Amino acid sequence: MEEGQENDGVRQGWVMVNGVPTFVKTWGCWLNQSSAKDVNDAIVLCIPAAPGITDFYDKFLSTLHAELHLPVWVVCHAGIQSPPATTNLALPPLHRHPHLYNLAGQVEHKQKFIDQYLPKDKFIHFIGHSIGAKICIELMKVEEIASRTKQIHLLFPAIQQLADTPKGWQFTNIWNKLSPLLVLLAFIFTSLPYCVRCLLVRIAIAIRLFVFKIEPCYITAVIKLCNPESTRNVFFLGESGMSSVRGLDDEIYTKYHQHIRAYFSVSDSWVPLKHYNNLRKQHPKVKSLLLEPMYIHDFIIQTSEQMAHKISLEFKTFVTL
Numbered sequence: 001m002e003e004g005q006e007n008d009g010v011r012q013g014w015v016m017v018n019g020v021p022t023f024v025k026t027w028g029c030w031l032n033q034s035s036a037k038d039v040n041d042a043i044v045l046c047i048p049a050a051p052g053i054t055d056f057y058d059k060f061l062s063t064l065h066a067e068l069h070l071p072v073w074v075v076c077h078a079g080i081q082s083p084p085a086t087t088n089l090a091l092p093p094l095h096r097h098p099h100l101y102n103l104a105g106q107v108e109h110k111q112k113f114i115d116q117y118l119p120k121d122k123f124i125h126f127i128g129h130s131i132g133a134k135i136c137i138e139l140m141k142v143e144e145i146a147s148r149t150k151q152i153h154l155l156f157p158a159i160q161q162l163a164d165t166p167k168g169w170q171f172t173n174i175w176n177k178l179s180p181l182l183v184l185l186a187f188i189f190t191s192l193p194y195c196v197r198c199l200l201v202r203i204a205i206a207i208r209l210f211v212f213k214i215e216p217c218y219i220t221a222v223i224k225l226c227n228p229e230s231t232r233n234v235f236f237l238g239e240s241g242m243s244s245v246r247g248l249d250d251e252i253y254t255k256y257h258q259h260i261r262a263y264f265s266v267s268d269s270w271v272p273l274k275h276y277n278n279l280r281k282q283h284p285k286v287k288s289l290l291l292e293p294m295y296i297h298d299f300i301i302q303t304s305e306q307m308a309h310k311i312s313l314e315f316k317t318f319v320t321l
Contacts, residue, residue, distance in 0.1 A: 010062070012054075014087055018112045020078040020100055021089040025054045027062060028071030031117040042123040042150060044072040047110060049130030049158075050241070051234045052077035055221035056300045063308035068315060070125070073118075078109040079233035081224055094233055101233050102240035103131070107138040114145055125151040127311070130270060130297065131241050133157030133262075140252050151318050153311055154262040156271050156297045160278060162245035166269040172242055179235040186231040197223050209301060218301055248282060257285040261314050264290050268297045289314075 012025040024031065028043075046061060048054065054074045065072040079101040083089035092100060099105050118124065126149060128136035133154035140146045162168045175182075189197060201222045206212050224230065253260065264276040273290075280288050291310070299307045 018109045021083045023076045023081045026073045027065035042125055044070050044125045046074040046127045047132035047135045050237050051225050052080045053221040053224050055217045058217040060304035060308050063305045067312040075113050077106055080230055082229050101236050103244045107135050123150045124148050127153045129155040130158045134159050137249050137252050152260045160275045163242040183228050183231050186226050187228045189226045253283040260286045262288045266293050270297050
C-alpha cells in the first residue's frame with residue numbers, strides 16, 4: 001500500500017485491490033488508520049457513479065467532511081483510473097481479465113477494499129451515486145459488511161431497469177456502438193499538449209452544462225478519464241450495468257429499510273421519476289426523497305456543496321433516532 005500523500009488535510013494514493021491498482025482519496029485519516037477526532041466510530045465511504053474518477057467528488061466530499069466531522073473516503077472503480085508511469089503500476093488488460101471490470105467485478109472490488117483497508121472496529125456509512133448505489137445494495141448481501149453498516153445514502157440511484165431508461169437506450173443503441181471511435185479519439189486527445197486538453201475540456205463542460213466557472217478538479221477528472229484504457233473500461237462497465245441492473249433487490253430493501261435514504265431528481269434520464277414512485281410503492285418503509293429541480297443526476301459539477309449539506313442534514317436524523 002502506498003502511503004497517502006497529504007495536501008490540505010486530504011490524502012490520496014494508489015493501493016492494490018483484487019489485483020487492480022486503485023486510486024483512493026481520504027479526508028480525515030488514511031487507510032487502516034484512526035483519528036482522535038472520529039465520531040461514532042464510523043467512516044463515510046463513497047462509491048462513485050461511472051466513470052468513477054475520484055476528482056469529480058472533491059468539492060462534494062470535502063464539504064461533507066467539514067459538516068459531519070467524520071473521516072470520508074472515496075475509492076475509484078477498478079480499471080477506470082490509470083496509474084501514472086511514475087508508480088510502476090499497470091492495470092490488468094481488459095481482454096484477459098474482463099471479470100475484474102464488469103459490475104460483479106466492481107462489487108467484489110469494493111468488498112475486498114473494505115476487507116483490506118477499512119478498520120474492523122469502524123462502522124460504515126455508505127454514499128452511492130448512480131451505479132454506485134447499486135454496488136452499495138449488492139454489498140449489503142455480504143453479512144460481514146451489512147453488520148457494520150449504519151447508513152446507506154443512495155444518490156440518484158441506478159437500481160432498476162437501467163437499460164430501459166432514456167439514457168440507457170442512448171448508451172446501448174448509440175454510444176456503445178461508437179465506442180471504438182471514442183477510444184480512438186481518446187488516444188488522439190492524450191497526444192495533445194496538456195494546456196490544449198484543459199482548454200478543450202473547459203469548453204466541452206461549458207457547452208454541455210452552461211457552466212463557465214469550472215473547478216480545476218473537474219478539468220483534471222475529465223483529462224484522467226479521456227485516455228484509451230479508461231474509455232474502453234468505462235464502456236465495458238456501462239454495458240455490464242445495462243444487462244445486470246433489472247428489478248429491485250426486494251430482500252435488501254425490506255431487511256435494511258431503516259438504514260436507507262434514496263434521493264431522486266424530478267427530471268433524470270438515467271433514473272426516471274417512475275423509479276422513485278416504484279421504490280415508494282414497493283418499499284414504503286424506505287425513506288425516498290424527491291429533490292428540488294436544481295438537483296440533477298450530474299450534481300457534482302453544479303450543486304456539490306448544496307447536495308453535501310442536504311445529505312449532512314439527513315445524516316444527522318439517523319444519529320438522533
